[in-house]
Amino acid sequence: MVLANFLGVVLLMELIAGGYRFGADGLSMNYYVFNCPLAEPIVRSTVTSALQSDPTLAAALVRMHFHDCWIQGCDGSILLDSTKGNTAEKDSPGNLSVRGFELIDDVKEQLENQCPGVVSCADIVAMAAREAVSWSGGPVYDIPKGRKDGRRSKIEDTINLPFPTFNASELVRVFGQRGFSAQDMVALSGAHTLGVARCSSFKTRLSDPVDPTMDSDFSKALAKTCSGGDNAEQPFDVTRNNFDSFYFQALQRKAGVLFSDQTLYNSPKTKAIVNNYAMNQAMFFFDFQQAMVKMSLLDVKEGSKGEVRADCRKVN
Numbered sequence: 001m002v003l004a005n006f007l008g009v010v011l012l013m014e015l016i017a018g019g020y021r022f023g024a025d026g027l028s029m030n031y032y033v034f035n036c037p038l039a040e041p042i043v044r045s046t047v048t049s050a051l052q053s054d055p056t057l058a059a060a061l062v063r064m065h066f067h068d069c070w071i072q073g074c075d076g077s078i079l080l081d082s083t084k085g086n087t088a089e090k091d092s093p094g095n096l097s098v099r100g101f102e103l104i105d106d107v108k109e110q111l112e113n114q115c116p117g118v119v120s121c122a123d124i125v126a127m128a129a130r131e132a133v134s135w136s137g138g139p140v141y142d143i144p145k146g147r148k149d150g151r152r153s154k155i156e157d158t159i160n161l162p163f164p165t166f167n168a169s170e171l172v173r174v175f176g177q178r179g180f181s182a183q184d185m186v187a188l189s190g191a192h193t194l195g196v197a198r199c200s201s202f203k204t205r206l207s208d209p210v211d212p213t214m215d216s217d218f219s220k221a222l223a224k225t226c227s228g229g230d231n232a233e234q235p236f237d238v239t240r241n242n243f244d245s246f247y248f249q250a251l252q253r254k255a256g257v258l259f260s261d262q263t264l265y266n267s268p269k270t271k272a273i274v275n276n277y278a279m280n281q282a283m284f285f286f287d288f289q290q291a292m293v294k295m296s297l298l299d300v301k302e303g304s305k306g307e308v309r310a311d312c313r314k315v316n
């Protein structure tokens with residue numbers, strides 16, 4: 001009796017939570033429950049098996065979602081290939097090595113077989129990023145679904161991505177323009193707990209003058225990486241495939257890879273947040289998941305404002 005009641009309440013809560021509409025966008029947690037119930041399980045199993053053979057793809061998927069959302073909203077614009085007469089976002093120097101497109105194609109193909117024309121490419125990217133975070137040991141959370149795919153992808157739009165040369169004030173400002181607090185921005189930067197940066201993204205810190213905000217041994221380590229050329233990879237923290245607080249601990253040791261990483265510790269605007277996350281991983285995880293959901297809702301296209309692409313690389 002008590003159990004039945006309890007279950008009833010849980011079910012009711014699920015219905016309320018699942019039925020909750022995010023803004024005017026018509027997105028919901030249970031968007032695919034009836035029309036494509038295998039959507040999330042297929043994303044999960046495909047991403048999981050890809051990550052088992054290449055764990056470094058987790059970072060790529062999280063970054064792909066960020067770049068998708070930041071330019072034109074979370075609308076799959078990062079996935080579109082260039083065409084005759086249009087150079088797409090992904091061919092910008094700002095794509096800075098975004099990869100994982102084949103994995104998205106693989107998921108899309110399975111979903112088109114399962115429920116044709118239902119699951120958008122934008123949702124696939126958002127779900128894949130979420131899976132990548134939890135697979136790497138980060139927070140497990142749910143995201144609203146129901147994004148539609150956009151039709152615009154232009155190289156010139158990528159100028160709006162944040163630059164690794166930005167200082168904390170500029171980062172606070174550009175994230176603020178998109179509705180993120182300084183705390184959201186620092187939490188999102190914590191995505192750099194995964195993956196690597198190439199020498200070309202930080203080499204200006206190494207010479208005339210050497211960036212004084214860097215630990216001197218660490219600057220030697222970066223210089224050693226760069227002796228391998230512009231494409232040589234430097235992990236952001238000691239565990240490039242694990243989602244943890246080590247990124248923030250590295251900033252405390254002045255061992256942030258990008259100027260835009262280290263500035264978060266050096267600026268009084270954000271230092272306390274870095275210290276909190278370095279010490280308290282649960283707090284970082286909680287704030288990260290909140291900020292990721294918020295990011296996943298940036299300028300989403302609902303209903304007739306977008307489409308569900310049949311092929312993630314081209315508009316219908």
Ligand code: HEM
Pocket residue numbers: 056058059060062063066096097162163164165166171188189191192194195196197198199200201258260
């Ligand atoms: C705060 C402003 C940010 C700047 C300036 C920035 C810049 C960069 C740069 C320059 C790289 C290295 C690219 C390369 O050299 O190959 C990178 C990598 C990465 N970024 Fe960011 N990023 C920012 C925020 C974010 C956010 C919000 C996310 C996701 C939520 C994110 C996720 C990643 C990931 C996971 C990688 C590693 C990719 C890989 O190893 O394949 N970044 N970022």
Ligand SMILES: *[C@@H]1O[C@H](CO)[C@@H](O)[C@H](O)[C@H]1NC(C)=O
Pocket residue numbers: 090091092093095096097098099
């Ligand atoms: C990213 O841009 C570069 C140069 O602009 C291009 O050569 C490269 O193919 C692009 N990467 C992807 C994955 O499209």
Ligand SMILES: *[C@@H]1O[C@H](CO)[C@@H](O)[C@H](O)[C@H]1NC(C)=O
Pocket residue numbers: 167168169170
């Ligand atoms: C941050 O960069 C902006 C733009 O280059 C500059 O005006 C500002 O003085 C810088 N702030 C700090 C604290 O260095």
